[in-house]
Amino acid sequence: MKRLTLSLLYCVLMRTFLKVIVGVVYRNREAMKKVPQFVVVANHNSHLDTMALMSACSPGLIANTHPIAAGDYFGQSPMRAFFTRFFVNAILIPRSRPKPGETGPDPIDLMSAQLAKGHSLILFPEGSRGEPEKFQKFKRGIGILLERHSDVHYIPVFMKGLGKSLPKGETLLVPFNSLVLMGDPRKCEAKDVDGIVHEVEAAIRALAAETQ
């Protein structure tokens, strides 16, 4: 049921809407079909980012692909949390790991559990949406996660233009031509957390340089 809803919603409706109305162009969308399990790592400027990446999934994979969303923002009300979980298929996580002595779920464990099930993730290591075409500092979570699951491929993605169509703090969508550029799936070469964070960021920046 959920799988059917998501396939219809994203692979048919949202994809058509994004391509025809918003003007999204995908490049190398086949990257997502090359491996059964992946972690999509992308820059983040707009709510449309998640929509664009979910719409890039093929119907067979979509129910097992989870965008990672911040619990404090998307879990504000039970209604909102339900919508995010059901219609976006998201996993809600706290923004930071519990400090020693604190209780509460560890975000890395939550993501790790999905990967252990064989599911895929969509992750924005910048944390929150930034200004269009500017990078923010990458958070370390992606490094910890990929270090723990070194056999999982990651797919770097650079998105351009969506931050102009629907920037942070705006509610009015104004179509602008946008590009979703995907890199080929790969495994991390670096072995330590900081090295992995650096590697992933470099991969996305390399894609950004291609579009110049």
Place this chain on the structure above:
Amino acid sequence: MNKVFSFFSDNIEKFSANPEVMLVVGLIFGILIFATLLFFIWGKIKPEANLTELKQRTKSWWMMATIFVAATVFNPVISFVAFGLLSFMALRELASISKNVRDEDRRVLIWCYLAIPVQYFFAYKGWHNLFLTFIPIFMFIWIPFMLILQGTTEGISRSMSVLPTQLMFTVFGISHLGFMLTLPPLEGFHAGGRGLLLFIVFITEMNDVFQFTWGKLLGHIKILPKISPNKTWEGFIGGVVTSSIVGYLLHFLTPLTAIEAMIVSGFIACAGFIGDVVVSAIKRDIGKKDTSDIIPGHGGILDRIDSLAITAPVFFHIVFHMYYLHK
């Protein structure tokens, strides 16, 4: 099911009752088949020749010609929706590459997008006066007002001229293609609106191809080296002359006499050149070769319709003044 069938058969019947249009549609696909075969054989005989770009262009022409014919010869509603979509994509592309769009202009751009269905509705209804005044008068008043309401004045005079000009180019200009369909056949002229539409699109696109080809074959003296380094006087003049001859031969698609059609086609060729270099200048301003890469080998939507946006209104108003105004 019967309804759907009769819808198609009715429209195909109307189409086949228009031998002039059928002839030229046949001609278009004839040229495409010829070009495809030519490049195929040329590639076989001279494998070292680099024909990738020409082959890619021809392939894209097949796509565009098929979409154009499918969208125009069968049903007017489909044509208006298709041209509206074309305007929308062109405006979106122009707004996306324009560095003159400020953050405050986002909310005003929505009004520009909303003007498209209104303009095409007037075109569909054949409301001549509203069609002609909606953008140059009403939108030219509305857009500056909406810009003021955003609350900042810095750079506003620039936005006040950029946004309406983009509308004129992508929506007002292109919507003339649809509006042509509302022109009726006249005594001694049977092809009607579809004939006129086919004529202007065929002449404009052939003119682009001719200017390109003559320029490649003979081009030496650059015409506008700072704006469009590939454009030469030889290409331009060759294009104008060839387009005039083609216009002379295809005059039966219009109410014009053969000589008139020849002169008007010369005009169209010049206007097409102007549209082409204007978009080139805009691209040069922002440092891009193509406006986007949606059509393989051709660049973006704008790169293909830049000349049409100028030639369509020029041709329409010449023909309208000469043959429809006092009828």
